Amino acid sequence: MAATELTMPQMGYDMQEGTVVRWLKAEGSNVELGEPVAEIETDKAVVEFESYASGVLQTILVEEGATVPVGQPIALVGEEAEVTATAPAPEPDSEPVVVEAEPVSQAPDEDEEAHDAIPLGASSVPTAPAAPVDSVAEEPLEAPSEPAPDRRIFATPIARQMASEAGIDLADVDGTGPGGRIVKEDIAQFVASGAAAPVEPEVEAPVVVEPEPVVVEEAAVVAEVVEAEPEIEPEVEAPSEPEVEESPVAAEVEEEEEAVEPEPDSDLIPLSRMRQQIARVTIRSKDEKPHFYVNTDVDMTEAMALRGQINDALADRGVRATVNDLIIAASVLALKKFPKFNAYYEDGSIRMNDDINVGIAMALEEGLIMPAVVGAGEMSLAEIAEATKDLAARANQGILRPEEYSGGTFAVSNMGMMNVTSFVAIIQPPQTAVLAVGAVQKRAVVAADDSIVVRQMMTATLSADHRIVDGAEGAFFINEIKRLLENPLSVIL
Known part of the structure; x- marks a missing residue:
């Protein structure tokens, strides 16, 4: 096999x-x-x-x-x-390849074999007796073992970025995260301790060395250099021609352009890998997906009261249902009734997904991610609450499973904790829709009997892909979520 x-x-x-x-x-x-x-x-x-x-x-x-x-x-x-x-095959194959010719020393980067250095060391002393060869071979065996730990350094993406920007070697930092992982706090503590200060002189050293090769090239009598000298002579005579002297304006313009270039460069901040990825995905989403939006106000008064009772019942399990958990549970039921909002657009066709995996927008310090609660369509409210809590914890630690990272079929983005009333979200490809919800706020509302009452209200906005669904379908879908949240018992029963 x-x-x-x-x-x-x-x-x-x-x-x-x-x-x-x-x-x-x-x-x-x-x-x-x-x-x-x-x-x-x-x-x-x-x-x-x-x-x-x-x-x-x-x-x-x-x-x-x-x-x-x-x-x-x-x-x-x-x-x-x-x-x-x-298993034994690679060993004899790798030895003759290195012994045959030394120029092959550039190829091992592709094979990624650490033993390449050993045959090179042995072949450099072919006339030596057996005993010295053994001693020479033994020394390189110990040397490759030292870089190995450098490759096994475990750090979160933001910690790696901070270390790179500060010029810190991660091998010098002690990780305090799970399993010895280096986290951002470790980098900040390392910088605060002043241990990263010696990095600065290393930047100045290459600047001093650069002029030296120029002196060596001038002093060296090499055939190639001598051949190049006649080419320099016509360049010296060229300025004497009147045509060159007639273009001082062009030279002044070039000098001005060179003087202007450094100024904007000093204000440019390179994008991190995460920001570059966010930029690519959001631009592609807006370019490929014709977004349309519908919104509605949801009366969350009854849902908030029921949530308090649910949390009292779940206290023994150490789980608390959040407003977002209720919204996810309601969205799951609405997706079962309107499955096209759980679909993908693929090459002029609609791929219907059997599973419902609800992505949750999470704002980390290094950027936005949207991991999914995989299998949310088969979960109860309590199970959704447990899953979202675990998902958030592992996302902050930088440990997610592949299906959580890219398997979302629908998404919910909640900025209520930031006191945002409403906003519009961009659809996460290849999904069809995302629900953006604001804060639950007390508002004066006109009741059915025309009286003014204070209710806990929330504004929800749906972004949807017009290639798969139309505006009317979007209205039916978001109103189904509204109905479920305003009658919260239907969400948990």
């Missing part, structure tokens, strides 16, 4: 490459279908990569810390018999 290739997964609508942060399994280890084997860092988060085959992890093709394109094989999983037959 041929080995199964595990490839770099696409865990996002616009993901083009990923970084292997850490291997959770070693070569020769048994793996089961769906078992996490590695942690992959995307532009937004670190997710656990699960094997889609059972067997033995035969070969790890991509080392920790390496970034490869989506779809590139990163490991092989096969039967145990295949491992014993194929």
